[in-house]
Amino acid sequence: MPRKVLIVDDAVFMRGLIKDVFSSPEFEIVGEATNGIEGVEKFKELKPDIIIMDIVMPFKSGIEATREIRQLSGNVIIIMCSALGQETLVMEAIEAGANDFIVKPFKKDEVMTVVSKFIK
Amino acid sequence: MSESEYRSVFISEVKEHLVEIFDRLNMIEQKGAAGDDVLFDLFRRFHTLKGMSNTMGQTGMGEVAHLLEELLEYIRKNPGSILSFREVIMKGVNSISLEIDNYEKGLKFGSEEVISELSYISRAIKDRLNVQVTQPSPEQIDSKKLEGLYEIIFEVNKECRTPSVRAFMLLKELSSRINIIHSEPTSEMLRQGIKPSRFRVYTKEKPDYNIIDAVLKRTGDIMFVSDGPYKAEDGNKPVRTVKYIRIPFERIEELSSGLDELLLLWNKYRYSLGENNLNPHLSRLEYGFKKVLGYAERLRTVPASSIVPKLTALTESTARSLNKNVKLVVQNENIEIDKSIIDRLEEPLLHIIRNSVYHGIESSDERIMSNKPPSGIIEIIFREEEEYISITVRDDGRGIDRDKILRTAREKNLIKDENLADDEILELIFVPGFSTVSEADMTSGRGFGMDIVRNVVWQTGGDISVKSIEKEGTEIVLRIPYQFASKKVVIGEIGGFRYAFPVSQVRCILRNNDIRISDDRKSVIRGEERISLLNGGYQKAQIFIICSGQEKSIAVGMDDIVFVGETRLYKVPYVLKSSKFINSMVIVKGICPVPVISTEFLMDERNL
Numbered sequence: 001m002p003r004k005v006l007i008v009d010d011a012v013f014m015r016g017l018i019k020d021v022f023s024s025p026e027f028e029i030v031g032e033a034t035n036g037i038e039g040v041e042k043f044k045e046l047k048p049d050i051i052i053m054d055i056v057m058p059f060k061s062g063i064e065a066t067r068e069i070r071q072l073s074g075n076v077i078i079i080m081c082s083a084l085g086q087e088t089l090v091m092e093a094i095e096a097g098a099n100d101f102i103v104k105p106f107k108k109d110e111v112m113t114v115v116s117k118f119i120k
Numbered sequence: 121m122s123e124s125e126y127r128s129v130f131i132s133e134v135k136e137h138l139v140e141i142f143d144r145l146n147m148i149e150q151k152g153a154a155g156d157d158v159l160f161d162l163f164r165r166f167h168t169l170k171g172m173s174n175t176m177g178q179t180g181m182g183e184v185a186h187l188l189e190e191l192l193e194y195i196r197k198n199p200g201s202i203l204s205f206r207e208v209i210m211k212g213v214n215s216i217s218l219e220i221d222n223y224e225k226g227l228k229f230g231s232e233e234v235i236s237e238l239s240y241i242s243r244a245i246k247d248r249l250n251v252q253v254t255q256p257s258p259e260q261i262d263s264k265k266l267e268g269l270y271e272i273i274f275e276v277n278k279e280c281r282t283p284s285v286r287a288f289m290l291l292k293e294l295s296s297r298i299n300i301i302h303s304e305p306t307s308e309m310l311r312q313g314i315k316p317s318r319f320r321v322y323t324k325e326k327p328d329y330n331i332i333d334a335v336l337k338r339t340g341d342i343m344f345v346s347d348g349p350y351k352a353e354d355g356n357k358p359v360r361t362v363k364y365i366r367i368p369f370e371r372i373e374e375l376s377s378g379l380d381e382l383l384l385l386w387n388k389y390r391y392s393l394g395e396n397n398l399n400p401h402l403s404r405l406e407y408g409f410k411k412v413l414g415y416a417e418r419l420r421t422v423p424a425s426s427i428v429p430k431l432t433a434l435t436e437s438t439a440r441s442l443n444k445n446v447k448l449v450v451q452n453e454n455i456e457i458d459k460s461i462i463d464r465l466e467e468p469l470l471h472i473i474r475n476s477v478y479h480g481i482e483s484s485d486e487r488i489m490s491n492k493p494p495s496g497i498i499e500i501i502f503r504e505e506e507e508y509i510s511i512t513v514r515d516d517g518r519g520i521d522r523d524k525i526l527r528t529a530r531e532k533n534l535i536k537d538e539n540l541a542d543d544e545i546l547e548l549i550f551v552p553g554f555s556t557v558s559e560a561d562m563t564s565g566r567g568f569g570m571d572i573v574r575n576v577v578w579q580t581g582g583d584i585s586v587k588s589i590e591k592e593g594t595e596i597v598l599r600i601p602y603q604f605a606s607k608k609v610v611i612g613e614i615g616g617f618r619y620a621f622p623v624s625q626v627r628c629i630l631r632n633n634d635i636r637i638s639d640d641r642k643s644v645i646r647g648e649e650r651i652s653l654l655n656g657g658y659q660k661a662q663i664f665i666i667c668s669g670q671e672k673s674i675a676v677g678m679d680d681i682v683f684v685g686e687t688r689l690y691k692v693p694y695v696l697k698s699s700k701f702i703n704s705m706v707i708v709k710g711i712c713p714v715p716v717i718s719t720e721f722l723m724d725e726r727n728l
Contacts, residue, residue, distance in 0.1 A: 010164075013133045013172045016126065056167045082282075083171050085186070090285045091311055094292060100340075103281055105175035117338055 002028040003119060006048035008039035008065065009081060010057045014104075018052050018081070021108045036060025040068050043076070050077045050115065053098070055089050063093045070097025077118045079111075130176050134220045137165045141213055145206065154195075154202050163192035169216065180235070181219045187238035188212045205241070212238055266350045269301055269322040272332070273345040275451070276317055278499075280341040284310045287319055290339045297335065298327050322350065345452070369459060372419050379416050382409070421456035424502045424511075427466050428453050434470055435498060438477040445495035446481050448473070452502040457509055461580050461600055465511070468573040472513045472596055473498060475570075480517030480594050490591060492516065508582065508599040515595075520546060520588040529554065546586045550574045608686050609706050611714050612665055612678035614658065620687075620706050620716045621676075627668040629681060635664060644675040651675045654722060667719035674723055 005027050007018050015032050022029055030046045033039040037060045039053065051069065055062040066078050080093045080101040090101050100114050144162055148154045170185035188209060195202050215234040274290065276283040288310045291303055302322040305314050326347070336342055386409065432448050439446040481487075481496030488494055501512040522545050529535045529548045540548075548554055555569035577584045582600040608623040636645045641656030644664055651666060653675045661677025687706040701722065702715040 011133060011168045011172060013126070013129050013175075014168075016129055017175065056164050058161065058164060083167070083174075084281060087282055087284050087313060088311055090282070091288045091307075094285070094289055100289070101282075101285065104171040113340070117340060 002026055003050055004028055004030040004046065004048040006031050006033065006039070006042055006046055006051045008033045008036070008042075008051060008057070008062065009054040010034050011054075014054065014081065018111075021106075021111045034058075036062060036065035039065045043069050044072065048076065049119075050079065052079050052081055052102075053093075054081045055086060055093060063089065063096050066093055066098050067096040077115070079114060126176070130172055131220060131224050134169060134172065134181075134216070137169055138213065138217050138220070141165055145210060145213065148202060148206060152203065154199065156196070156199070159192060159196045159199065159202070163189060163196060166192055178219065178223060180232075181216055181223075183235050184212050184215055184219075184238065187235065187242050190242050191238070208237060208241060266302065266322055269324065269350045270326050270347065271350040272321045272323065272327065272347040274319055274321070274336075275343050275345045276319070277341040277343065278317070278449075283315045283317070283341075284313060286339060286341045287316050290335060290342050291321070293335045293338060294321060294332075297331050298323055318345065343452075346454070372416075373460075376416050376420060379413055383413065418456070420458050420460070422459045422462060423454050424457050424462065425450070425453035427462060427469065428500075430466065431469060431473055431500065435473055435477060438474055439481075442478065443483065444477065444481055445484050446477050446498060447495055448498050448500065450500045450502075453500075455502045455504050455509065457502075457600070458602065464576055464580060465598065465600065468576050468598070469500075469511070469513065471570075471573055476513065476515040476517060476594065480515040480519070482518050486518075505599075508601055511598040511600065513596045513598075514593060516593040519590040519592055519594055520549070520586075521590065522546075525549065546588060549586065550584070609683070609714075609716060610665060610681060611683040611706075612663065612676070613680045613682050614655075614661070614678045618682060618714045620714045621665055621667060621719060622716060623684075625667050625669075625719045627666045627673060630664045630666060630675075632662050632664075653677065667722070669720055669723045672723065674719065676717075676722075 002025060005022050007015050007029065009015050009018065009032075019029055019032075027050075030048055031042045033042045035057045039051070039057075039062075040060070042048075043051065053062040053066060057065075062080060066080070069076060069078065078098045080090055080098045081104065082090045082093075082101050083104045090098075093101070099118055102111050102114055141162060144154075144158050148158065166185045166189040170182050170189055173179070173181035173185060191205060191209065195205060211234050274287075276286055280286055287305070288307055291300070291307050291310070294300060300321055300323055304320045304322075305316055310316070332344060336344060386406070390406075428450050431450070435446055435448040476498050477496075481498070482490070482492075484494040487496065497516050499512070499514045501510075501514070503510045503512070522542070525545055525548050526535075526540075529551070532553055534548065534551050534554060549570045550573075552569070552571040554571065574584050577598055577600065580600050582598060584596065584598050586594065586596050588594040609620040610623060610626050610629065611618055611620045630644070630646065634646060637643075637653065637656070638645055638650070642653060643656075644651045644653045644666075651673045653664075655661070655677050658677050660679065663678045663681055664675045665678060665681075666673055666675050701717055704716045705713045706716055
């Protein structure tokens with residue numbers, strides 16, 4: 001069964017890129033959210049296996065959303081989508097419960113290497 | 121999404137952000153102030169613009185957005201300052217807007233001027249805030265605090281873009297499983313932005329390697345370097361002196377082959393006793409014997425670093441003669457490798473490095489033009505893996521030119537098939553006859569081609585592979601067994617040719633007078649049993665090798681048996697690869713290389 005992926009990012013452009021990365025039979029994009037609040041809602045509704053989460057977003061940041069989602073589920077794989085220069089924020093996100101992170105601009109292989117560490 | 125779709129989404133999304141940004145800036149202009157939410161909104165939009173433009177390769181736009189993001193971060197902390205910066209923000213936003221218009225039309229626009237202005241401001245802000253731009257220096261720790269602790273040293277992959285976060289992750293994962301007393305740098309220092317290349321973790325006792333291994337796999341980008349009780353580096357402690365004596369290597373080889381013989385005898389004896397029949401004395405003897413075998417094995421090994429000086433010298437002299445700047449970086453050179461193997465690998469490694477300096481690394485000017493640091497880097501990484509030692513030689517040069525390889529291979533009639541996969545093209549460099557004198561001049565030649573490099577590696581029982589990305593570099597990986605691979609075989613002779621059969625697949629060897637051959641000469645009959653005969657057409661066979669597969673056996677007629685015993689195993693040379701019966705070769709003193717027959721394949725073939 002394909003793994004369910006939820007993409008949380010405020011930029012259509014980035015969501016498009018991430019969708020392309022996960023366009024394989026192993027994955028199914030079950031939903032997209034454009035901010036942290038929507039991200040938490042969509043998580044409850046769709047129960048994804050993997051969440052790709054932007055850090056800086058309107059209304060509720062990716063870190064806040066990660067913290068809330070992690071309290072709801074210990075199993076969901078949360079991967080932060082960060083940029084260079086955001087190291088401190090990424091560390092905060094990891095403390096909040098993120099499993100790992102990718103750095104923009106990223107290549108498909110890099111994302112898959114990170115994801116494959118968590119799925120067997 | 122296709123590339124043109126990305127392009128149009130990118131353009132329209134940047135424009136959308138710009139409209140919103142202009143809107144906010146106008147509002148600030150009218151009110152003469154800005155609320156937290158507005159400033160955060162601007163900050164976030166610049167951040168998003170930065171990520172998108174860098175992804176699309178629009179680094180000018182990305183840099184402007186990055187500097188504006190930094191500026192907004194400062195303004196968020198000092199909201200009053202927005203008015204003094206609004207002009208330069210406007211300039212920056214205008215430049216992004218011009219860039220995106222030009223990008224849409226396929227034109228270029230330089231943002232250098234506004235970038236330099238913004239960078240100046242960014243520096244000024246940092247000075248004003250007295251922010252430490254340089255890395256905080258590691259906290260001086262009291263070495264007494266660490267005395268009696270166990271030290272584990274890790275290294276962050278040099279290519280890792282975010283070393284501080286990786287180290288932070290490792291620390292977090294490790295401390296959830298083992299009791300960490302101290303680390304250097306500490307997670308607080310990592311949070312402040314210190315970028316470690318190496319870092320150390322201190323625990324009360326020797327940790328479980330399985331835990332470390334699992335954590336490293338999970339974290340990624342970090343390697344284990346070494347571990348041991350902490351030793352202060354103050355030099356006050358007495359240095360343990362090691363005494364050396366010189367011994368010819370042959371004597372060590374004599375010792376190990378003598379021990380090997382003993383081991384064989386011991387195994388035979390053990391086998392004759394049957395399972396679980398070892399009395400306590402014999403089991404202590406066995407334990408002691410195995411310990412000695414371990415010591416003997418260690419006698420044969422030397423640290424890989426013993427060949428590093430030669431490699432460094434060669435890199436420097438070759439680079440100098442070609443007027444290039446090349447640095448050789450060696451990682452993990454302390455691992456121990458069988459002396460006879462490392463000796464054999466010296467020439468191949470020298471050759472690979474020579475090739476890298478000569479063909480891979482570009483001149484400084486060319487490197488600068490292609491946005492690389494002027495000095496090239498060749499990395500040699502030694503790694504201990506489960507069954508192999510791997511030696512990676514990686515350069516950051518121009519990579520292997522596929523078209524050139526294909527041209528050369530065609531000129532030399534090495535290929536006919538025009539549709540080779542990328543890895544097949546790269547493999548061509550190992551084909552005998554590929555590298556010739558015209559290409560390999562005095563510096564890179566010495567009549568030593570990549571085919572010979574591969575042969576030497578094969579002779580150790582190892583393997584070699586190549587990866588290369590054009591403009592980014594080449595990576596050659598040698599996988600070498602800890603000791604020479606060996607195999608027990610029976611070598612038979614038929615019509616002047618010799619073939620080897622793995623002992624593991626030979627059930628027995630029968631003489632002519634032990635058996636009867638059926639009238640159709642298709643099987644060998646021994647008592648009640650009928651065994652298919654592979655080469656019944658050969659009338660002169662004196663001896664039959666009976667090979668047993670999973671379900672049936674097969675007999676092969678031979679003139680004679682010339683050798684039974686342990687020999688060195690080689691990979692099959694390229695020319696023989698097309699034969700499916702053969703997958704390796706063995707070499708015995710006094711006998712030229714003998715192909716090892718894959719008996720399983722023989723059995724399949726008969727079924728067809």
